[in-house]
Amino acid sequence: MKKNTSKIKIIPLGGMNEIGKNLTAIEYKDEIILIDCGLSFPEEEMLGIDIVIPDISYLLKHKDKVKGIFLTHGHEDHIGALPYFLKKINVPVYGTRLTLGLVEFKLKEHRLNNVKLQVVKPGQMIKKSNFEVEFIRVNHSIADACAIAVHTEIGTLFHTGDFKIDHTPIDGDLMDFGRIAEIGSQGVLLMMADSTNVERPGATMSERTVGATLDEIFSGAKSRIIVATFASNVHRLQQVINSADKYHRKIVVSGRSMVNVVGVASELGYLNVPEGVMIDINEMGNYNDSELVLITTGSQGEPMSALSRMAASEHKKLDVQPGDLVIISANPIPGNEKLVSRVINQLFERGAEVIYEALADIHVSGHACQEELKLMHRLVRPKFFMPVHGEYRHLKQHGELAEELGMPRENILISSNGVILEVDGNGAKFTGSVPSGNILIDGLGVGDVGNIVLRDRRHLSEDGLMVVVVTISKESGEVVAGPDIISRGFVYVRESEDLMHNARLIVKKALENCSGRQMKEWSYMKNSIKDDLKNFLYQKTKRNPMILPIIMEV
Amino acid sequence: MKKNTSKIKIIPLGGMNEIGKNLTAIEYKDEIILIDCGLSFPEEEMLGIDIVIPDISYLLKHKDKVKGIFLTHGHEDHIGALPYFLKKINVPVYGTRLTLGLVEFKLKEHRLNNVKLQVVKPGQMIKKSNFEVEFIRVNHSIADACAIAVHTEIGTLFHTGDFKIDHTPIDGDLMDFGRIAEIGSQGVLLMMADSTNVERPGATMSERTVGATLDEIFSGAKSRIIVATFASNVHRLQQVINSADKYHRKIVVSGRSMVNVVGVASELGYLNVPEGVMIDINEMGNYNDSELVLITTGSQGEPMSALSRMAASEHKKLDVQPGDLVIISANPIPGNEKLVSRVINQLFERGAEVIYEALADIHVSGHACQEELKLMHRLVRPKFFMPVHGEYRHLKQHGELAEELGMPRENILISSNGVILEVDGNGAKFTGSVPSGNILIDGLGVGDVGNIVLRDRRHLSEDGLMVVVVTISKESGEVVAGPDIISRGFVYVRESEDLMHNARLIVKKALENCSGRQMKEWSYMKNSIKDDLKNFLYQKTKRNPMILPIIMEV
Missing domain, CATH: 3.10.20.580 (Ubiquitin-like (UB roll))
Known part of the structure; x- marks a missing residue:
């Protein structure tokens, strides 16, 4: 008699005790599917390292079992390791249209042409032998984000992906509360949920509130406006485009990743750019400053980004002029505070006016705060809960939040990368571990720096x-x-x-x-x-x- | 006829466009006095550097003119360069009792025994040939902090030092509003004022509010309590001592600088430690966990600090135990966010409960927010204003704040390190510059790393x-x-x-x-x-x- 064949194994290979390189393996009856395949950015002590990807030696050892990768959304910490992964294990990749649009672009850069990318619509169910994988729409700081439900014969796993609740989303695509509640009512064995903002009380504001601030700033501005934000935040870009159009400004896009995302998102219909609003960088001379908006990368002060180069007068085509109004529509990611501060100082020194988080409400988070997390728990009502997407303190506090909601402590499972959780209707327990850790990428070298x-x-x-x-x-x-x-x-x-x-x-x-x-x-x-x-x-x-x-x- | 002898030159050699290494030279009729003599900590790109001090080549060139150093308070960014400075230019140092107590300790470590330290009481006036230097009490995150007024025959300069307004200070020593207003009424030629918190609206909370939070936490705690804070924040230490005493706990002090400051401050009467409350680290075994408080360094996550070593199980005598309640009574200084976060995660992993800024009001700033700055401007009513103690963005915004209060724009002077400002009753203008910059200290080498x-x-x-x-x-x-x-x-x-x-x-x-x-x-x-x-x-x-x-x- 085979042992354990009727249990589901959940093995996070990234994303636990860290915010980054999300990759979770779900194994049932000799088949493995993966949720996300992300990278993380190097810690300060990883000198000279470009990016970090998860150790996948467990998956390499069981290569034949791996059936597919299911992506919750298109952020780097969820898709960034794909090119490295697919070179070793070429399996089909499932995701929504924008997510796969961004993946496709990335694979092209790595000259990977033989990957099967299958577009999934939110609400759709993918049958993968022992698994039925369902995509359910959620809100996040990128369009087309989904939670994923994995249905098996012994129970359903629910992975929230990265999410927030936005009752007035920019694209009108509401989180699918109905279906989530329904899945909850049918019974969920285990939930994995985003823990990023578990320390913040209340609820995250709607993305739409940023639009109101932008409108207010645009309406009063007489000079050129420069907006720096995350390239992947398509809704934010849309709002900048809307404000620009409303106040009769032409838009110039700058920064490699910004140009890429605007390209992909426009092509796929996720960005609605009115005819004639977008102009080429070389046409700027034909307009007055008060008729221009520049959308750029560099909201994190990255030294090689367009905004940093402009602030340091090292950009070939663009310069910051006295009177320019610069809006940094983002909060510094922990670790980037000094870089951002340096760019702000340089912008002020060039005579620009700078609006940033300390001075106005020009950014909202993409992650759920405590009240939103509570609602998710109440809707899904899982038997077991494993907090994911957080440093240890976040996972711990997310566990405490679940306990406050009445979940028995023994049903809350704080895991780590590489730790195997086995679950079925009777129970859930940690049963061992597999290799896990950071594979460092430096130039062309994958793993040769230790x-x-x-x-x-x-x-x-x-x-x-x-x-x-x-x-x-x-x-x-x-x-x-x-x-x-x-x-x-x-x-x-x-x-x-x-x-x-x-x-x-x-x-x-x-x-x-x-x-x-x-x-x-x-x-x-x-x-x-x-x-x-x-x-x-x-x-x-x-x-x-x-x-x-x-x-x-x- | 000599030119310019009747003007005062103000030359900041540190503290402009940076928060750190404060040093301002004031020159009048061939005599120079200095306000503060601080260090700064290395930027990330200054690899291997221990500390940074100001370039004083201008003062070395005019060594004979330098008459004395006047210290506003005892923080490292105001006194830390003294040992290096005094080895080159040995002049008398003036400051309040606690400030000089801390300086004395520092000089001993550097084996400097021949320095004249003269204790000044707040309210006292020091006559230094062409200058009359007056110390005026202000509030700050260290006891015994002062503003400094420099009276000359052609006018008065007013330097706020680092300050906040605390109407209920722990030591009862109120800011001397009366004298500041009086000096303002008599006429101030130029004010230099702290710009650190100019971006924050409203007013900084009283240090006493932290005491209330501490009491609340202490009253409910059943386990051992560990409090990490800045060693120099004597009032914070006093409040921890008060709460410990109130809830019948013994105190153990850990971390080199914490032991030093507690020693100096107790000896000079700035810390009031009830008999028998402080115990030696080796006596801890005689008490239950619920009878103990540990006060320690490491609130900034510094890798070599006591708290970091405890969290990583690398401390010889102390360990973090499951159930310990750790209070991090400080906010991360920009650049330290990741380090602090790492320590918090480690503490949680060891099973400790951790209370930090995101979760409770256990810290207040030592610097004035906008409403306090406005009051200072209204009291001093200077003719000219030079914002100090801030990055460029802070200086700029402090200038704008002064303008909002009605000061003519041309009377607001945004300076830089090394720039000479010449001022008299008729006007103020920048007239040139002297060498300035960072001298890097690496081990025993001063300036040999460039x-x-x-x-x-x-x-x-x-x-x-x-x-x-x-x-x-x-x-x-x-x-x-x-x-x-x-x-x-x-x-x-x-x-x-x-x-x-x-x-x-x-x-x-x-x-x-x-x-x-x-x-x-x-x-x-x-x-x-x-x-x-x-x-x-x-x-x-x-x-x-x-x-x-x-x-x-x-």
């Missing part, structure tokens, strides 16, 4: 390095050239000639102290140079540069 | 390095040993043997391509190795490690 390389980068970044080279005669064991010392990132050499001179003397002495026999034991000699030089430099400077002794033999 | 070293550190931190060594015969010009290649922080070598092998081939080829004549031109050879290797590595990895070719001659 802890040792990062430790070296950290070391080099703090105190630089000192290379000591010496050439030794194979026959006599005598030093025939060097020691030469080269340093980088340690100290300004021209002002530290004495120090460098004395460092060379220390190395010479260390070499002299190695007897003829020991001279041939390179590791002994290298360690001796390293230790003596390290002690000397620390004593003189209280710094610890990386020391690289190199011995050549002739 | 842009080149930082650029190298940045380069090394992003992609690591590759050292290429080759030994060449002096006679034949032939390669006699190598090329050897060593890399660090670039790629995990064991998994990249092919890459390293091919890199060596590229170098060999580059060497072969150098003809006999060129072989002797080392720089040609080095560049050739560098270029070919760089192109090869970028093509294969899209990374740019630092390449260091080293040629030895035998």
